[in-house]
Amino acid sequence: MADPSRRFTATVVSNAKRRVLVPLPFAPDDAWGHKPSHPVAGSVNGMGVRAVVEAIDDGWGIVLGPAWRRDCGIAPGDEVDVVLYPEGPQRDDLADDIAAALAAEPDAAAFFDGLAQFYRRAYLRWIDATKRRPDLRAERIVEVVDLLKAGIKERPR
Numbered sequence: 053m054a055d056p057s058r059r060f061t062a063t064v065v066s067n068a069k070r071r072v073l074v075p076l077p078f079a080p081d082d083a084w085g086h087k088p089s090h091p092v093a094g095s096v097n098g099m100g101v102r103a104v105v106e107a108i109d110d111g112w113g114i115v116l117g118p119a120w121r122r123d124c125g126i127a128p129g130d131e132v133d134v135v136l137y138p139e140g141p142q143r144d145d146l147a148d149d150i151a152a153a154l155a156a157e158p159d160a161a162a163f164f165d166g167l168a169q170f171y172r173r174a175y176l177r178w179i180d181a182t183k184r185r186p187d188l189r190a191e192r193i194v195e196v197v198d199l200l201k202a203g204i205k206e207r208p209r
Contacts, residue, residue, distance in 0.1 A: 057137040058083055066128040073113040074134055080105045080112055084138050088166030094136040099124045140169020153193045160200035171205045
């Protein structure tokens with residue numbers, strides 16, 4: 053994936069539940085591949101934002117929380133410039149051995165893709181801590197794939 057970021061202009065809206073949203077002009081699965089959820093980071097009018105893409109009405113969007121809007125001065129009806137990209141390490145960023153192990157286990161890969169960046173990075177740090185022990189690295193990759201297949205977000209201590 054060359055540049056996963058998406059840049060667009062949108063009008064901030066409010067829905068029936070009085071939540072304030074930025075509608076996306078694209079489907080996240082089309083832009084970033086199918087995942088159970090799409091945690092994203094980026095900016096709205098130059099102000100940093102982190103969110104999870106949600107289904108809204110007949111499309112997709114991100115929610116802007118009240119504290120974030122208060123600090124940034126954005127309200128429904130405002131036109132905003134948006135830059136969004138997938139948050140955290142993506143499968144294209146992984147070392148070849150980890151990527152191959154996930155490719156061989158689609159259920160584990162799908163679960164990994166849906167994890168928040170904190171959990172993905174924790175698993176990857178634990179594997180990368182074995183740089184001088186390739187045998188232990190292979191064992192840890194197998195263990196991580198098994199945990200992901202079981203739907204476990206983080207490694208038991």
